[in-house]
Amino acid sequence: MSPAEAAIRIEELTRELNEYNYQYYVLAKPTISDYNFDQKLKELEELERLFPQFLDPDSPTQKVGGDITQRFNTVRHRWPMLSLSNTYSEQELRDFDERVRKAIGDDFEYVCELKFDGLSISLTYENGVLKQAVTRGDGIQGDEVTANVRTIKSIPNRLKVSGYPDLFEIRGEIFMHRAAFERLNNERIENGEMPYANPRNFAAGTIKLQDSAEVARRPLDCFLYFLYSDKRNRLFDNHWESLQAVKSWGFPVCEHTARCASIDEVLTFVNTWEQGRHGLSYDIDGIVIKVNDYGQQEELGFTAKSPRWAISYKYKAEQVETLLQSVSYQVGRTGAVTPVANLAPVLLAGTTVKRASLHNANEIERLDLHIGDTVYVEKGGEIIPKVMGVNLTKRPPEAQRIVYPVVCPEPECGTPLVRKTGEAVHYCPNDEGCPPQIVGRMQHFISRKAMDIEGMGNETIETLFKQGLLHNITDIYALKHHRETLVKLERFGQKSIENMLAGIEKSKDKPFEKVLFALGIRYVGETIAKKLALHFKNVDALAAASKMEIESVYEIGERIAESVTEYFANTVHREQLERLKQHGLQLAITEQVSERRGDSLAGKTFVISGVFEQYSREELTALIESYGGKLLSSISAKLDYLVAGDKMGPAKLAKAEKLGIPIISEAALLELMAHTD
Ligand SMILES: NC(=O)c1ccc[n+]([C@@H]2O[C@H](COP(=O)([O-])OP(=O)(O)OC[C@H]3O[C@@H](n4cnc5c(N)ncnc54)[C@H](O)[C@@H]3O)[C@@H](O)[C@H]2O)c1
Numbered sequence: 001m002s003p004a005e006a007a008i009r010i011e012e013l014t015r016e017l018n019e020y021n022y023q024y025y026v027l028a029k030p031t032i033s034d035y036n037f038d039q040k041l042k043e044l045e046e047l048e049r050l051f052p053q054f055l056d057p058d059s060p061t062q063k064v065g066g067d068i069t070q071r072f073n074t075v076r077h078r079w080p081m082l083s084l085s086n087t088y089s090e091q092e093l094r095d096f097d098e099r100v101r102k103a104i105g106d107d108f109e110y111v112c113e114l115k116f117d118g119l120s121i122s123l124t125y126e127n128g129v130l131k132q133a134v135t136r137g138d139g140i141q142g143d144e145v146t147a148n149v150r151t152i153k154s155i156p157n158r159l160k161v162s163g164y165p166d167l168f169e170i171r172g173e174i175f176m177h178r179a180a181f182e183r184l185n186n187e188r189i190e191n192g193e194m195p196y197a198n199p200r201n202f203a204a205g206t207i208k209l210q211d212s213a214e215v216a217r218r219p220l221d222c223f224l225y226f227l228y229s230d231k232r233n234r235l236f237d238n239h240w241e242s243l244q245a246v247k248s249w250g251f252p253v254c255e256h257t258a259r260c261a262s263i264d265e266v267l268t269f270v271n272t273w274e275q276g277r278h279g280l281s282y283d284i285d286g287i288v289i290k291v292n293d294y295g296q297q298e299e300l301g302f303t304a305k306s307p308r309w310a311i312s313y314k315y316k317a318e319q320v321e322t323l324l325q326s327v328s329y330q331v332g333r334t335g336a337v338t339p340v341a342n343l344a345p346v347l348l349a350g351t352t353v354k355r356a357s358l359h360n361a362n363e364i365e366r367l368d369l370h371i372g373d374t375v376y377v378e379k380g381g382e383i384i385p386k387v388m389g390v391n392l393t394k395r396p397p398e399a400q401r402i403v404y405p406v407v408c409p410e411p412e413c414g415t416p417l418v419r420k421t422g423e424a425v426h427y428c429p430n431d432e433g434c435p436p437q438i439v440g441r442m443q444h445f446i447s448r449k450a451m452d453i454e455g456m457g458n459e460t461i462e463t464l465f466k467q468g469l470l471h472n473i474t475d476i477y478a479l480k481h482h483r484e485t486l487v488k489l490e491r492f493g494q495k496s497i498e499n500m501l502a503g504i505e506k507s508k509d510k511p512f513e514k515v516l517f518a519l520g521i522r523y524v525g526e527t528i529a530k531k532l533a534l535h536f537k538n539v540d541a542l543a544a545a546s547k548m549e550i551e552s553v554y555e556i557g558e559r560i561a562e563s564v565t566e567y568f569a570n571t572v573h574r575e576q577l578e579r580l581k582q583h584g585l586q587l588a589i590t591e592q593v594s595e596r597r598g599d600s601l602a603g604k605t606f607v608i609s610g611v612f613e614q615y616s617r618e619e620l621t622a623l624i625e626s627y628g629g630k631l632l633s634s635i636s637a638k639l640d641y642l643v644a645g646d647k648m649g650p651a652k653l654a655k656a657e658k659l660g661i662p663i664i665s666e667a668a669l670l671e672l673m674a675h676t677d
């Protein structure tokens, strides 16, 4: 390569990498895989080594990837927060071991730790009390996110033992467990919000929220793995000892850590976890290998970007090749059509995979998929594997390009599909006549989180629909007039029918918010339903509300508001609601707020102060209690939340701030209430 060519390529790579860094760190929405990112970074490193005249001190190879935003206080780190050099190959790990040996001789040991796939955080403790939490930022300074970090249950606010230095910094990784990710991400999809691609992005996006109550709603966890303090070397000889001590002070330290005497032992650890990681409740993307002894660490020192005494070995995302046999299209209860790839069964990350998600038409087009293609399938953060690409060398000459259907794939429907501008998903608009939509809506209505009708299951709904007894949700409440027909049906005994009818009657006591959720209005998930119920108080007020009025409710966006007004504008829905009302369902919140409505605030303490917009202080008190919360008369270290309204006393505010108590708005309080774990 000529120097002129190198200069062009260096500039190109620099521009690309800076953009990827921005998408990854600031937006938490990467557009390239980590592996490909790392390959590009290595290419740049290599070119800068060959053509040092083009090395820019601002190059992405010289700097820690940054996430500083304008929204938080910027804080300088006492000790810089660096990155780690990384490798994907065993040989490079052995090369690292060689370099270490050359510098410090043969007498040393490594500590191996899991490389948690989250975001790094630095916590400062003064006299055993958490004072400050700062993101890595550019390594020199980061965003101060203390209030958000205080919502993480595993991070102690105050240490209960003694023996720690007066002032220390402890660093670790904030992450989200896969199960919480799946649950919350599905909620987002249900509510029409952009889902996150994986738990890391969800955690990174969460820690940068302005609203601590929303952060509290998203369970984050943390493992700590570095201790810094003045004269640390007098307290401990090595990293391992510090980890044991840190654990005894009450910090969460991962148990899957090992001391290794040789690089071969390190490789055994690496290989064990390559498979073992699938059994963890959280994602790891590799193993971190650290020279244990503090003195030897000092001898080895740092580069501009990372310590020379540590390296990370990263696992490639597991990918397999298999045959795409066909694509099927599923119609959901909201009419959304989802293409699913049917694959020749193949073993991937410990399970046999037969199907993979294809998301939507754009994705099929992007991949230029043909039936009979050999495709690469990968498991990312989600449980359902994804088709990542096509091995074009294996495409049979007669393979047919996939043509997305223009009409509903349901044989009994066949309605032309529609796609709203700006949306990727196709819908079947025939909501009153398309069988999977009719059945799906009723199945959603009776489901556990909705009306929770005992004695009635998904199969019952299907059977009764086929028998012509059920067409829409209101028919469920008329089933009691069809006992004769029901008893004659196969598989139904007298007892199970009585059981089901009793369950149906009992469901009439379900509170308004459950009914509202059960209706299955597009984008109205459980949380949104609760918010709407609390705000509008009854179905008539909600049905009469304009799009603007609905949008004015805290955290309800345009898409949801539009979907709600569309729903109520439909006369079929209005008639159904009228009939549900006649059947005696709860279509308003019960005015007696003092009764127990839920336990989303159970065990939490509150002080309310100031003047509020939506509720009086008495009403707020009653609401907090009805969700299991407790009110305290004054601010103390025990307090969980200060709910602040207008014109709140400055002394209270100052005291709460000093004690680091999360201060939340009325809207955020309602949000907390609406959330159920
Ligand atoms: N896909 C993209 O667009 C994109 C963009 C930028 C960066 N990235 C990815 O991020 C990497 C760069 O990020 P980075 O600088 O944070 O490096 P890194 O994530 O590869 O390694 C350093 C980080 O590992 C974390 N870590 C986890 N467990 C640890 C443990 N036990 N001990 C010590 N540290 C531990 C720390 O947060 C530390 O900051 C790239 O190599 C790339 O894979 C991807």
Ligand SMILES: [Zn+2]
Pocket (backbone or CB within 6 Å): 331, 408, 409, 410, 413, 414, 415, 428, 429, 430, 434, 435
């Ligand atoms: Zn249809």
